[in-house]
Amino acid sequence: MTETPPGQTVTRPSAWTRAATDGLSRSDNTVSPIIYPPEESIDPDLHLWDTWFLRTRDGSIAEIDGYRVILALTSSSDLLPGKRHDVATIRYFYSSDGRNWETGGEIFADASGSIEGEQPFGSRQWAGSALYDNGTVYAYYTASGERGEDELTYTQRLAVGYGGTIDTSDERLEITGPWTHTIMLEPDGDRYETQAQSRGMIYTFRDPWFFEDAGETYLLFEANTPVPEGSPHCDDDTEAQQFNGSVGIAHSPSGDPTEFELHDPLLDAVCVNQELERPHIVVKDGTYYLFISSHMHTFAPGIAGYDALYGFASDSLFGPYEPLNESGLVLTNPENAPFQSYSWLVYDHGDELLVNSFFNYFDFDRPSLDDVALLSESEQMRRFGGAPAPTIRLAVDEYATKITGVLAHGHLPLPTEPLPESPFSGRDRDRRDGYLS
16 A cells, blocks of 8 residues: 655545435536537637647646647547547647647657557547646646557556647747657556446546645545445445446656556545546635546436536645535536536636636537437538637635626636636526537
8 A cells, every 4th residue: 555645634535425426416506508609710720629728837838938838638620529539639739829729749659640659558438637837838638448459349458648848930840859668557446446347337547637635645536436336335236336427536656657556545435326427626715626428328217417517625745635616516407408518627827717628519409418319420420520619717605606697618717817708797507508618
């Protein structure tokens, strides 16, 4: 067992309980407005979904010679949306104003598409995070499958490519290698479930998110808690036992952003939910806010959840965590557009929080995302957003949150930039049918 990081009192794992989820219900404070396609796409040749920012060690958005950078999972826009995860590639985009974005290219390849340095791990790369430190880019990612495999497999490991540098000459930003890649962590079968231990839904060990706190270096990630067959968990309900999501954490004793040791999870959702995706923390006024995204279909039988952003709060990194708004629900889609956005990422902006996500399926109100497959291929393509969604403004008061406004699609303001007056001011939000940018 690894030792507790310096200065930390360990009270974990905290639990997201079925009792808390009894309170899951849409409200005016948690439902985002209906959104529509942007007037212009960042890149019409690409599907774009899970998105994250290039950040510095203190968690702030990196600004390099007036540019800010986002990274995202991408695929060709000619591909059926449901197939995009099988070929996911991380690309980067840059902007001088946080509104208008230019495509930089594949993060690990040069302008010709050739890999610079070592090959990334996996047959495709899933979501992660990115650090800019002392002139070097560290691109954290999920290595899914194996290099060069002929048939897709679903092994998941936490990886990082490092050694990238940034050039801002010629009125553009370019990230270049060569890159060195390393597998940082794999599930241990004790704290975190392995693929061999999993039953039912696909296991998770993904979404590495770099985080520093009080001078200590951490990595958060999505995982599952091992629940052996014959376990008394969930009152011996073997079906509910398959829903065993957790938020994992690893610590770097040396502060090296490429070397980490596993610790016990911060939060688990055994008997509640199987996927606690893209975990990340925002520290505000001394409170640690832990956020995750999850789907309607990953809740255990008997729990009526949503595709939504969920959150928890504590006065310590290691807990105990309590669900925000009592149930954990922070932000979800309207009932008549239940899958319009997904994969939320929260960041601090002075007196409020901002939330970005991607534009998923619009003009689609069927009860399950699986029903997308019932549409014709042309309708699947038409209804998939594949672009950044509008940025949501969020007020937080200790353990309570509420939506207060909306910015433009993909707007990423710096903390020093003033925001426009909230579009919800003076409006009857129960009758809203759109949004203002």
